[in-house]
Amino acid sequence: QVQLVESGGGSVQAGGSLRLSCAASGRTFSMYTMGWFRQAPGKEREFVAAISWNGITTTYADSVKGRFTISRDNAKNTVYLQMNGLKPEDTAVYYCAAGRAAYGSTRGPFGSGGQGTQVTVSS
Numbered sequence: 001q002v003q004l005v006e007s008g009g010g011s012v013q014a015g016g017s018l019r020l021s022c023a024a025s026g027r028t029f030s031m032y033t034m035g036w037f038r039q040a041p042g043k044e045r046e047f048v049a050a051i052s053w054n055g056i057t058t059t060y061a062d063s064v065k066g067r068f069t070i071s072r073d074n075a076k077n078t079v080y081l082q083m084n085g086l087k088p089e090d091t092a093v094y095y096c097a098a099g100r101a102a103y104g105s106t107r108g109p110f111g112s113g114g115q116g117t118q119v120t121v122s123s
Helices: none
Strands: 003-007 010-013 018-025 034-039 046-051 058-060 068-073 078-083 092-098 117-122
Touching: 003 092, 018 034, 018 092, 018 117, 034 068, 034 078, 046 068, 046 078, 058 068, 078 092
Parallel strands: 010 117
Antiparallel strands: 003 018, 018 078, 034 046, 034 092, 046 058, 068 078, 092 117
C-alpha cells in the first residue's frame, strides 16, 4: 500500500504558475509510474500527466501540453507538477496516483490518489 500526500496548491491569476508536490511512502517509489489527475466540481477525474518509474517517459493530456511539466526525484520519493500559463479551466483538485503495477506504462492503470490539493485560477 502506498500513501500519497499532495501539496503546493493555491490561488493564482490566469497566466501564473504553481508547483505541486506529491510525497509517497509505503512501497518502493522508484519502481512505479506516477501520475497526476484533477477533478473539477461536477466533473469526472481527468488525467493530467504521468512519468515512468525511471523518469524517461512522460505523457501529457492535450489540454496541458506545453504548459505543465511532470518530474520526479526518486531519492526523495516525490513527484512534481510544474504548472505554467495557468488558465481558469485548470481550476480543480489535483491528485497524484501510483501505477498499479511495478514498471507500468505511463498510460496506466493507476490506483486511487491522495487527499488532493486545490488549485484555483482566476481570470
